[in-house]
Amino acid sequence: MPEWNKPLPTVVGETRPFWESCRRGDLVIQRCDSCHQYQFYPRGICANCWSNDIKWVKASGKGTVWSFTVTYQNRTPGFAEDVPYVLALVELEEGVKVFSNVIQCDPREVKIGMPVEVTFVRANERISVPYFKPAA
Numbered sequence: 001m002p003e004w005n006k007p008l009p010t011v012v013g014e015t016r017p018f019w020e021s022c023r024r025g026d027l028v029i030q031r032c033d034s035c036h037q038y039q040f041y042p043r044g045i046c047a048n049c050w051s052n053d054i055k056w057v058k059a060s061g062k063g064t065v066w067s068f069t070v071t072y073q074n075r076t077p078g079f080a081e082d083v084p085y086v087l088a089l090v091e092l093e094e095g096v097k098v099f100s101n102v103i104q105c106d107p108r109e110v111k112i113g114m115p116v117e118v119t120f121v122r123a124n125e126r127i128s129v130p131y132f133k134p135a136a
Helices: 013-023
Strands: 028-032 054-058 062-071 085-092 097-102 115-122 128-134
Touching (some): 013 028
Antiparallel strands (some): 062 085, 085 097
C-alpha cells in the first residue's frame, strides 16, 4: 500500500461512528426513527424533522454518479500524484448524496447515471476512506 499523504479526517463526536464503520469496511448513514428519512453527513439531529431519534444504519454501498468533475491540475501534495482524478456526487440507493472519488477506472469512462459501489482505501491503521468504483 502506498503511503497516505492526503489530509486525514478529524474523528470526533458525531462523525466517530461513521469512521469506525469505514474502518470495518461498512458504509453507514443515519436514519431518523421519527420521520424515517435518511441523511448524510452525520448530525446530532434529523435535518428533516429535527428529532434527535436518529440511528446509524448500514447503507447498501451502491449508487449512481449524480454529477462529477475531472481534476487535471492540483499541486497540493497527496493530490498532485493522482491527477487526473474524478470527484463525484454519488446518490446512494437510500436517496442521500455523498461526495467521493471514483477510482479503478479511466476518468473518461465516468458518466452521469453510472452505477457505482463503495470500496475503501486504508489511510492508516485507524482510518479507511470510502471511495466508489464502477459496479460489477
